[in-house]
Amino acid sequence: MSDRSMAAANAPVESSDTTAVPDAADALARSVLGGITDPTPEDHLVLVGRAAAAEQHAKALLQETINSARAAGHSWATIGQVLGLTRQAVQQRFGGPAAAATGEERWLGPVTAFDEMPELEAAGRLGWHTIGVGMLKHRMVRTDTQWEHRRYLWPAPAGLLEKDGWRIGSRAFPWVYLIRDTGRPVPLTDHT
Numbered sequence: 001m002s003d004r005s006m007a008a009a010n011a012p013v014e015s016s017d018t019t020a021v022p023d024a025a026d027a028l029a030r031s032v033l034g035g036i037t038d039p040t041p042e043d044h045l046v047l048v049g050r051a052a053a054a055e056q057h058a059k060a061l062l063q064e065t066i067n068s069a070r071a072a073g074h075s076w077a078t079i080g081q082v083l084g085l086t087r088q089a090v091q092q093r094f095g096g097p098a099a100a101a102t103g104e105e106r107w108l109g110p111v112t113a114f115d116e117m118p119e120l121e122a123a124g125r126l127g128w129h130t131i132g133v134g135m136l137k138h139r140m141v142r143t144d145t146q147w148e149h150r151r152y153l154w155p156a157p158a159g160l161l162e163k164d165g166w167r168i169g170s171r172a173f174p175w176v177y178l179i180r181d182t183g184r185p186v187p188l189t190d191h192t
Contacts, residue, residue, distance in 0.1 A: 028054060064173035066094045071135045109137025113175075120149035120177075127186040129179045133172035144186055150178040 032050045036043050069079055076095065077087040085093070108128070111119050116138065120130060123140060124147035132139035152161055154174045161178055162168065169179035 028058075060171075061173065063094060064171060066090075067133070067135055068173045070095075104142045105131075106140050106142075107134070107137045108140050109134070111136060111138065117149065117151060123147075124149055124179075125187070129181075130169040130177050133170045133175075133177070138170065138177075143181070146182045146184045146186055148180045148182060150180075152176050152178065 032047060032054055034050065036047065039047065066079055070076075075087070076091040079094075080087045080090040083090055106128070108119060108123055108130075120138065123129075127142045127144060127146060128140040129143070129147035130138040130149060131141050149169070150166065152175070154171065154176050161176065165180045166178040167180070168176060170177045
């Protein structure tokens with residue numbers, strides 16, 4: 001990482017700072033407004049709902065980028081510097097314990113971006129598909145049918161990806177993982 005990009009990464013991002021991501025605040029506002037130019041009293045409640053949904057999406061994106069930074073080897077202290085938080089604060093806020101898989105769920109891993117697709121393909125043949133992503137692992141659920149998995153870069157609009165039976169199984173910035181039930185039964189072998 002260059003000195004310039006390290007300096008930019010280490011600068012705390014404030015809510016009013018639109019220089020970190022050019023025009024992000026304007027784009028978000030346009031999205032929330034959704035064409036409302038002269039709001040009625042009822043429109044204000046619609047805007048509150050849209051803003052709340054946008055906040056939830058932004059929180060999820062922040063969590064995914066932090067998970068991605070951790071998977072890339074960055075420490076809690078380094079991430080804390082970028083966010084203007086202490087190591088302890090960022091770890092407590094974003095490093096919650098992973099939920100244990102139960103019953104027909106399990107974790108697949110450790111996997112990396114280099115080997116996860118063959119692992120997901122093998123698991124899919126046994127009826128497992130991704131429903132979530134953790135650091136170097138996928139949360140999987142099992143069914144009686146085989147599954148296919150694909151991976152795309154996140155900026156692709158979901159509407160363009162979700163066709164021909166494909167749907168989003170999980171997201172882990174910068175990836176979107178699509179899943180599709182093939183309808184074929186799982187071979188009569190050990191499913192684990």
